Amino acid sequence: MKASDSTRFITQAKLPTAFGEFVIHVFEHHGQEHLVLTQGDFIGGEPILTRVHSECLTGDGLFSLRCDCGPQLAYAMEQIAHEGVGMVVYLRQEGRGIGLTEKIKAYQLQDQGLDTFDANVQLGHLPDGRSYDMLADVFKHLNVSKVKLMTNNPDKIRSIESQGVQVVDRLPIKVGHNTHNKAYLKTKKDRFLHLD
Numbered sequence: 001m002k003a004s005d006s007t008r009f010i011t012q013a014k015l016p017t018a019f020g021e022f023v024i025h026v027f028e029h030h031g032q033e034h035l036v037l038t039q040g041d042f043i044g045g046e047p048i049l050t051r052v053h054s055e056c057l058t059g060d061g062l063f064s065l066r067c068d069c070g071p072q073l074a075y076a077m078e079q080i081a082h083e084g085v086g087m088v089v090y091l092r093q094e095g096r097g098i099g100l101t102e103k104i105k106a107y108q109l110q111d112q113g114l115d116t117f118d119a120n121v122q123l124g125h126l127p128d129g130r131s132y133d134m135l136a137d138v139f140k141h142l143n144v145s146k147v148k149l150m151t152n153n154p155d156k157i158r159s160i161e162s163q164g165v166q167v168v169d170r171l172p173i174k175v176g177h178n179t180h181n182k183a184y185l186k187t188k189k190d191r192f193l194h195l196d
């Protein structure tokens with residue numbers, strides 16, 4: 001790995017939240033900031049309850065019902081607080097890596113009848129343009145080698161394992177279903193092969 005490919009730890013601070021006190025860690029990879037919220041002490045070798053969450057400004061910050069991101073994030077933080085130990089890796093990969101403006105363009109195409117997969121393709125993007133390469137250094141910095149991963153996305157599990165981190169358990173995360181995101185969630189199962 002070239003030095004420029006590595007993920008650098010920048011700083012950390014306390015972050016009191018509605019779900020208890022976390023520590024927020026800032027990392028930098030290719031000029032992009034990524035965040036990790038941790039709670040509790042990580043004991044080397046213990047599997048850590050983990051959510052690897054992709055940025056969704058509309059869902060995480062603006063209460064959008066088009067997706068399930070906001071409730072998934074809240075659920076993950078709640079579960080971590082319940083366990084007392086865990087982390088949310090918050091990757092700044094808005095719109096599955098295509099960015100906010102392109103995601104809203106994809107929404108416009110979905111308003112016209114395309115599904116989320118085809119909308120990305122029509123705009124000239126991969127259906128899912130995310131990469132998880134930055135995670136190896138992040139996990140190493142935090143001394144995490146095993147995770148209990150909250151996800152329905154099989155790609156995410158494979159990508160994380162390819163970074164040398166063992167996914168010892170996969171915990172489904174099924175919250176935030178509503179009438180507006182019914183088709184979106186069906187497409188995730190049918191075309192992105194998301195798990196139950």
Ligand SMILES: Nc1nc2c(ncn2[C@@H]2O[C@H](COP(=O)(O)OP(=O)(O)OP(=O)(O)O)[C@@H](O)[C@H]2O)c(=O)[nH]1
Binds near residue numbers: 053097173194
């Ligand atoms: N391009 C695009 N991105 C979207 C759309 N809806 C949500 N996103 C983005 O998708 C990402 C979340 O991906 P999801 O497929 O919901 O979930 P996941 O992270 O793959 O899987 P889980 O771990 O099970 O939640 C976020 O970056 C959102 O901004 C959409 O219609 N088009």
Ligand SMILES: [Zn+2]
Binds near residue numbers: 056060067068069070
């Ligand atoms: Zn979302």
